[in-house]
Amino acid sequence: MEKTTSLSIPRIKLGSQGLEVSRLGLGCMSMSGNYGPPKPEPEMIKLIRHAIDTGVTFLDTSDLYGPHINEILIGKAIKGIREKVQVATKFGIRFEVATKFGIRFEDGKRGICGEPAYVRACCEASLKRLDIDCIDLYYVHRIDTQLPIEVTMGELKKLVEEGKIKYIGLSEACASTIRRAHAVHPITAVQMEWSLWTRDLEEEVVPTCRELGIGIVPYSPLGRGFFSAGAKLIESLPEDDFRKSFPRFKPENFEHNKQVFEKLSLMAARKGCTPSQLALAWILHQGDDVCPIPGTTKINNFNANVGALSVILTAEDMKELESYASGDVVRAEAFEVLLAHLTNSICFSGGISAKLEGISSGLWQPLIKCVSIRGNDSSDASHLDIPKLTIHKFQELKECDISKAPISAASTSNPLR
Numbered sequence: 001m002e003k004t005t006s007l008s009i010p011r012i013k014l015g016s017q018g019l020e021v022s023r024l025g026l027g028c029m030s031m032s033g034n035y036g037p038p039k040p041e042p043e044m045i046k047l048i049r050h051a052i053d054t055g056v057t058f059l060d061t062s063d064l065y066g067p068h069i070n071e072i073l074i075g076k077a078i079k080g081i082r083e084k085v086q087v088a089t090k091f092g093i094r095f096e097v098a099t100k101f102g103i104r105f106e107d108g109k110r111g112i113c114g115e116p117a118y119v120r121a122c123c124e125a126s127l128k129r130l131d132i133d134c135i136d137l138y139y140v141h142r143i144d145t146q147l148p149i150e151v152t153m154g155e156l157k158k159l160v161e162e163g164k165i166k167y168i169g170l171s172e173a174c175a176s177t178i179r180r181a182h183a184v185h186p187i188t189a190v191q192m193e194w195s196l197w198t199r200d201l202e203e204e205v206v207p208t209c210r211e212l213g214i215g216i217v218p219y220s221p222l223g224r225g226f227f228s229a230g231a232k233l234i235e236s237l238p239e240d241d242f243r244k245s246f247p248r249f250k251p252e253n254f255e256h257n258k259q260v261f262e263k264l265s266l267m268a269a270r271k272g273c274t275p276s277q278l279a280l281a282w283i284l285h286q287g288d289d290v291c292p293i294p295g296t297t298k299i300n301n302f303n304a305n306v307g308a309l310s311v312i313l314t315a316e317d318m319k320e321l322e323s324y325a326s327g328d329v330v331r332a333e334a335f336e337v338l339l340a341h342l343t344n345s346i347c348f349s350g351g352i353s354a355k356l357e358g359i360s361s362g363l364w365q366p367l368i369k370c371v372s373i374r375g376n377d378s379s380d381a382s383h384l385d386i387p388k389l390t391i392h393k394f395q396e397l398k399e400c401d402i403s404k405a406p407i408s409a410a411s412t413s414n415p416l417r
């Protein structure tokens with residue numbers, strides 16, 4: 001059973017600087033790869049135009065998606081109707097051969113960069129690909145922890161003053177970074193993964209955003225498709241779908257995790273909607289300062305996602321839903337959280353353990369071991385109390401300047417507890 005809606009899509013204010021967007025956005029990433037091969041351009045243009053005609057005008061992309069081709073796709077799709085849409089794009093993750101801007105990366109490896117010259121070059125390149133004069137919302141995709149956030153923000157502020165971007169956002173940033181960035185120039189939105197099974201941001205990030213009047217944009221609100229299809233999703237993933245490597249989707253964890261979808265489906269039947277509508281309704285009920293951006297490549301699925309706006313949940317429904325996917329129910333949570341935060345700080349290109357071994361600071365050694373054990377790679381993390389790891393501690397580690405971290409930190413105390 002699927003809820004449909006013929007209502008016009010409500011509009012909300014995101015942040016306190018005047019950005020107005022549709023109540024629901026459209027995540028465009030998978031149109032250009034990541035989840036299987038890129039989809040045919042004419043079909044994706046049709047989908048984007050359909051979304052805009054329906055009233056979903058907040059489009060989410062990044063220079064990373066494709067890479068680059070997703071921005072080009074959006075540029076083509078909004079030609080002639082630019083004033084109707086709010087374009088959000090991102091910079092900060094790079095993977096070309098790069099020795100420019102004083103940053104050294106190995107060939108083909110990705111890196112995080114927030115250097116002013118890089119920020120400006122990315123913005124100019126995105127404007128060209130999108131074929132627009134001004135980006136509505138420009139996010140730092142990942143925080144460059146080798147550089148004070150104030151430096152990156154200084155350049156973004158100049159871009160606002162020059163009219164190249166209207167509003168500034170951060171993606172995957174912790175509370176203290178959000179505060180520091182906001183002190184340089186108001187942040188309009190913070191984009192983080194937020195769904196029934198990814199809720200760590202509720203501890204610090206959400207309250208900080210609310211205190212500072214910053215909007216929240218949950219990415220992967222459908223659990224990357226898991227809340228739409230459960231076990232069927234895993235069975236149908238093509239070889240080149242990067243979700244295959246997610247610990248939550250690995251066979252040993254998935255057997256356990258699929259119960260979350262089963263419970264969701266039962267409740268959806270009771271509420272007269274689909275499981276994905278229920279998962280989206282849960283996030284929509286978090287408040288009017290929250291604008292989820294479900295991703296899809298299909299008009300039918302897009303329409304179903306819009307139908308989530310008509311699903312009404314009571315406080316009891318919300319509690320029940322939350323109990324299905326609480327921390328101790330979902331397997332591989334700790335690893336995913338850890339991985340997300342490591343990739344926030346460090347170059348990543350697949351072999352994350354190998355990459356980490358290049359880092360000399362003793363502070364990171366327990367993390368390396370922890371990654372290994374959770375990734376079923378090697379072992380020796382038995383002394384770590386993994387269930388007690390908190391996001392807070394990861395954030396602290398992530399924020400520290402690893403080049404200056406005391407070598408003794410890991411040997412004198414376990415920073416993960």
Ligand SMILES: NC(=O)c1ccc[n+]([C@@H]2O[C@H](COP(=O)([O-])OP(=O)(O)OC[C@H]3O[C@@H](n4cnc5c(N)ncnc54)[C@H](OP(=O)(O)O)[C@@H]3O)[C@@H](O)[C@H]2O)c1
Nearest residue numbers: 027028029219220221222223224225228294295296297301
């Ligand atoms: N800031 C970041 O670091 C970051 C990271 C990841 C994603 N994002 C952004 O967030 C957006 C959304 O995240 P996401 O794509 O990772 O995950 P998601 O929105 O949780 O799920 C997308 C998946 O769900 C499927 N789906 C969507 N609606 C459906 C429906 N009604 N019925 C059945 N299946 C449905 C899609 O398949 P179909 O295509 O077949 O519909 C796709 O496989 C991305 O497009 C991107 O813009 C940002």
